[in-house]
Amino acid sequence: xxxxxxxxEKSLKVQLSPLGVRVAExxxxxxxxxxxxxxxxxxxxxxxxxxxxxxxxxxxxxxxFDKLTQLVFAAHHYxxxxxxxxxxxxxxxxxxxxxxxxxxxxxxxxxxxxxxARWNDSHKVEAVAQSAGA
Numbered sequence: 713x714x715x716x717x718x719x720x721e722k723s724l725k726v727q728l729s730p731l732g733v734r735v736a737e738x739x740x741x742x743x744x745x746x747x748x749x750x751x752x753x754x755x756x757x758x759x760x761x762x763x764x765x766x767x768x769x770x771x772x773x774x775x776x777f778d779k780l781t782q783l784v785f786a787a788h789h790y791x792x793x794x795x796x797x798x799x800x801x802x803x804x805x806x807x808x809x810x811x812x813x814x815x816x817x818x819x820x821x822x823x824x825x826x827x828x829a830r831w832n833d834s835h836k837v838e839a840v841a842q843s844a845g846a
Contacts, residue, residue, distance in 0.1 A: 716740025719747055720758055729761035731810040738790045738808070739766070742782045766806040767799060788824035 713721075716736035717728050728736060739753065740746040746753060752768050772780035783806075787794045793809040811821030822830070 714740060716746035724754060726758050728758045731761045732758035732764060734790055734792060734810060735764045735808045738786045738792055742779060742786050764808040768804045768806050769802055785824055788827055791821040793821055
């Protein structure tokens, strides 16, 4: 069991589902220790093996303080679909659904390399790079 899952079990005194273990590992990686978001993870139903909802009150960005980029990379690494939706004027809900590498569309999750290749196939990358002054 990973450090994030161990921290959840010990601190919150709950049993984690297999999905809960995977989500705890992902969050532990993204936030350099799941304990950094202890308030967020304390309300989750870690025993649920269909989805895990986390209330998150921080910000996301793509470069400096790049938690959004890290979250996307981790989702592709762990094959976990993440949905971000509004919860209130202060909070977001992060919903995690376990996926696998193969299978039908709603069962699978691509690697980051597959996602980038799909992006490149459907966008004119050179034209965008030139217009951005690259």
